[in-house]
Amino acid sequence: MSRVDYDLFRRGTAATIEAAATVLPTDVADALRRALEKETGEAARSALAYIVENIELSQKSTSPICQDTGYPTFWVELPAAWDRSRVAAIIREEVAAATERSALRPNAVDIVTGKNSGDNTGILVPAVYFDDAQGDSVKVKLILKGGGSENVSCQYKLPMGSLGAGRDLEGVRKVVLHGIFEAQGFGCGPGIIGVAIGGDRAQGYSLAKKQLMRSLSDRSPVPELAALEETLLRQGNELNVGAMGFGGATTVLGVKIAAAHRHPASYFVTIAYGCWALRRKVMVLSSEGFAVSDH
Amino acid sequence: MESIRLNLPADRQLVKSLKVGDEVRLFGNIVTGRDAAHKYLVEQRPDSVRDILKGTFIYHCGPVVKKVGGGWGVVAAGPTTSIREEPYEAQVLEEYGLAGAIGKGGMGEKTLAGLVKTGSVYLHAVGGVATLLAQRMKRVVEVRMLEEFGTPEAFWVIEVEDFPALVTMDSHGDSLHRQVLEASRKRFDELLKQKG
Structure with a gap:
């Protein structure tokens, strides 16, 4: 008490x-070190090496x-x-x-x-x-x-005809993948993706941002959402956008999804893009x- | 990869010869300038900052600074997203005789055309590595428009030593950002069709 x-x-x-x-949180720093170990793209590898060195320098010198x-x-x-x-x-x-x-x-x-x-x-x-x-x-x-990562955070309204995204978890998969694709270069990747499905517009942004507080090892307690988190982590990386958008194996470090009930007329999918830092x-x-x- | 040393003010022939993928190390004075600065440079066309910009790089950066004695020290100074300066950059490069811009995320076709026209380059610094980059800054030479723009937006003239960056857009019209965008768009279209 x-x-x-x-x-x-x-x-x-x-x-x-x-x-x-x-x-930097230990889980994120460790994920970046693993990304460096497996990166083969020369430019992305160099970027990750600077990132890992910077994490250590900042901690040592207690500077931002x-x-x-x-x-x-x-x-x-x-x-x-x-x-x-x-x-x-x-x-x-x-x-x-x-x-x-x-x-x-x-x-x-x-x-x-x-x-x-x-x-x-x-x-x-x-x-x-x-x-x-x-x-x-x-x-x-x-x-x-x-601000850079906040600028690439975004909200989709399903259905979205241009992506063939309907009002279901498959539609959610398509728009989140689109959000990761669109963020390339601008959000300081590899990124951590917070996703909120449902709610009103304001609740969506709030809930999505809160997902960034979750540990990278955390899985959604809802099996369907946990499966979607895994799929999007794998497919997000298959885009090969890489660290800093230089092209490479690690585009996202984690995808964290939560859902809220929605209004029958609305189906919002909100993405809070977290930079590697x-x-x-x-x-x-x-x-x-x-x-x-x-x- | 062997990196290329660039002393500032820059040898323009050397800058023109740089290619996408080249790693460079900067030595000398660079000048920070971001949103407010670019708008100001294009709309007001001030003469008051021409001397500090000529022949060097404008760095898209809003640093964390600290008062040290009578002057300033840089605590953290990584790049900010460059694309916001897309409407202005080509004109800024030409008008102020810059060797190029440093930032992150790359820039668009208008800037790329500007690089070709002026023989300048876009250098990508690694986003977020602010302590590391600040440690490559030897001193703040001076600051202009601090009162008007505030700390993040002012023109900070900073002497750098061994400041690392990657050429991602060059004066030959090549862009790493365009290459990655095209390749990842293809992957994205394939993944859309795949079931989760």
Whole structure:
């Protein structure tokens, strides 16, 4: 059971932001090392070698893996005794402080004036979403998702005649494959593909992004979706787009799918494209302090 | 692969001779410039940055920087997606006498035609390897338009040493991006027909 301790929450949040920006999750780093071992394309192999070296350098020097430290997005699970607005304020302050320390790049630009706020705070930035806690401990999930990968995230509406994609899982397969094909070069591959089927448009984007928090070894508990995850991982790689779009054996590192009920009139398939620098961390507060992990 | 050393400002004959697939190492000053910079260069045609752009490469990059003493240090500085500059790049290369652009993801036919016309190249740096590339940056020489554009969008003049990049579009009209796109489109069409 965790006490209500806002100071501990603050310290944990600061550590989580720094860890997310500088230390790539172990599952992703290992997958990239395996991709390097089996790559035979000269340009893709060279790109993967730089990627693997960079992961090690960033961790050692605690500097950001990628200069685009992304849209800071927090999902917070909070027991009832905690004050949400106070927690949101602490997150905002710690994001600004991390920016001041150059752990994050200032990424919040005013739409009307074009001015960068300079500290990563602004309207709806950072994004903080609250959920009730499952138990009585505080859990914070953070993803720092870069703009390039967010730009190639997309949403399909089935049926889609041009691809012969109907309103079924076979149609989903076709449009997700199309999304991977279209992202080539732009999303810093090899990518991790979060997919949401169903929901309304907003729920689709949210659910798809949340799939990027899953471990690469995680399989959907729904057998049909687990099979589709596997098929799309295999076929995505068969496109031979390769690291950085240079042509090569590894185009995607993982495909993670979730489904929500849909409106009878709608069938949305939403893709959240995660670049290879998938910066995710999870913090759990307990009476012992805070612990930061990869997923 | 043997990499080719490019001292900056660049020997234009050497740049013109580069081919898709060549690995290069840059030594000298490069200048960052991304969305706001490209729009500014084309729409305002300012004289204030001509001196820093001439003969070198414009780097599509919004770095993480840190104040060090009276100056600046680069903490992280990988490339950003270049295709957003597609409407501007050919004109920017020609007007400012650049040897080329550095970025990621490649660019389109308009830029490729610009490379052929001006004898320049597009260099691909590896996306996301920001710490590694920052460590190849010796110093920030100066920064322009920082107040107006903010950190990611300003013109940062940076001296690099042994900065690695791959030629993916050249002055002979070749593009690795076009090759991969065509091959993967063929694969995609086949996979569409296959059942999952």
